Amino acid sequence: MRAIGISRTGDLSVLEQRSLPVPVPQADEVLLKCEWAGVNFIDTYQRSGLYALPLPLTLGQESAGRVVALGEGEASDGTLKLGDKVAAYVGGSFAEYVVAPRSKVVKLPEGLETRDAATALLQGLTGEFGYLCPPRRMASYLGATVIGTVSTAAKASLAQAAGATHLINYADASVSVADEVARLTHGAGVAAIFDGVGKDTWEDDFKMIARKGTIVTFGNASGAVPAFAPLKLAAKNVKVCRPTLGNYVYTREETERYAAELFALLAQHKLTLRVHQEYAFSVEGVRQAQEDIAGRGTTGKLIVKVA
Numbered sequence: 001m002r003a004i005g006i007s008r009t010g011d012l013s014v015l016e017q018r019s020l021p022v023p024v025p026q027a028d029e030v031l032l033k034c035e036w037a038g039v040n041f042i043d044t045y046q047r048s049g050l051y052a053l054p055l056p057l058t059l060g061q062e063s064a065g066r067v068v069a070l071g072e073g074e075a076s077d078g079t080l081k082l083g084d085k086v087a088a089y090v091g092g093s094f095a096e097y098v099v100a101p102r103s104k105v106v107k108l109p110e111g112l113e114t115r116d117a118a119t120a121l122l123q124g125l126t127g128e129f130g131y132l133c134p135p136r137r138m139a140s141y142l143g144a145t146v147i148g149t150v151s152t153a154a155k156a157s158l159a160q161a162a163g164a165t166h167l168i169n170y171a172d173a174s175v176s177v178a179d180e181v182a183r184l185t186h187g188a189g190v191a192a193i194f195d196g197v198g199k200d201t202w203e204d205d206f207k208m209i210a211r212k213g214t215i216v217t218f219g220n221a222s223g224a225v226p227a228f229a230p231l232k233l234a235a236k237n238v239k240v241c242r243p244t245l246g247n248y249v250y251t252r253e254e255t256e257r258y259a260a261e262l263f264a265l266l267a268q269h270k271l272t273l274r275v276h277q278e279y280a281f282s283v284e285g286v287r288q289a290q291e292d293i294a295g296r297g298t299t300g301k302l303i304v305k306v307a
């Protein structure tokens with residue numbers, strides 16, 4: 001089968017096509033024929049070496065397609081059958097066939113297409129783990145006042161349509177995000193910060209957080225957050241969390257429960273999906289997708305059409 005991955009870490013030039021045998025599912029594993037694969041920042045972290053993994057490696061973290069083989073044990077417990085539409089949160093999804101532990105596979109409800117599942121799964125579950133934490137990420141849906149930060153007017157319009165209460169364009173050199181947050185909160189700061197930008201915004205987070213607030217740092221779009229001393233938290237009694245989807249939604253029970261909640265929000269039209277672009281299943285396609293996601297010009301999900 002064809003797959004897209006790396007045999008060494010580095011810039012976009014290290015992406016390569018791999019020719020691999022179709023995997024045979026072992027005990028508790030499901031084999032799916034991939035139709036769509038989601039593109040995520042984590043793919044770029046794995047390619048660059050920020051997240052070190054054994055090499056060679058097939059990239060991609062989420063796929064949606066149809067079940068084509070079931071291993072023994074848990075995979076053959078009768079809950080899945082050949083031909084079922086499923087999605088999986090698992091490494092190696094830029095491939096024609098993907099093998100995943102049963103615990104990482106969810107059966108799609110009636111009416112949910114594989115394209116939509118690949119669009120929604122990873123970001124949807126990430127949003128959920130945020131909203132399940134005390135400060136809530138799917139925040140506007142839950143009634144919180146949300147201050148969003150964006151770099152373009154177009155992103156501001158989209159964020160507003162998605163429910164943000166206030167928006168700050170941090171590309172405008174005349175605007176201080178921290179001052180603007182202070183003004184909007186009458187000097188109190190915000191109860192929670194969800195920061196996927198990382199290095200560039202980390203220090204300002206401590207200016208904007210309220211006393212006893214929570215900073216959730218969940219990404220490295222601008223680079224990894226540097227090491228810091230716990231004493232940094234004392235000035236405002238701040239809590240810092242660094243959640244990651246891979247071991248937050250970990251067991252089969254967690255995967256099925258959170259995916260069911262996500263699919264229900266989609267079915268009730270409480271979440272809408274936005275695809276930025278479909279990319280070809282080729283080295284060029286994945287390279288363009290990685291360039292685009294890191295280039296700050298995308299608004300919505302990037303997906304690879306595998307079949």
Ligand SMILES: NC(=O)c1ccc[n+]([C@@H]2O[C@H](COP(=O)([O-])OP(=O)(O)OC[C@H]3O[C@@H](n4cnc5c(N)ncnc54)[C@H](OP(=O)(O)O)[C@@H]3O)[C@@H](O)[C@H]2O)c1
Nearest residue numbers: 041126150151196197218219220221222243244245294296
């Ligand atoms: N912890 C987890 O399990 C988990 C799961 C999923 C995603 N994530 C993380 O969440 C973050 C956002 O992911 P996403 O899927 O929501 O991607 P996204 O929609 O592309 O959001 C990333 C945004 O970061 C902003 N940004 C600011 N400085 C940047 C820089 N120097 N380089 C690139 N982007 C920069 C960009 O917005 P502006 O151009 O408007 O500034 C960009 O649109 C990523 O860091 C990702 O790794 C973490």
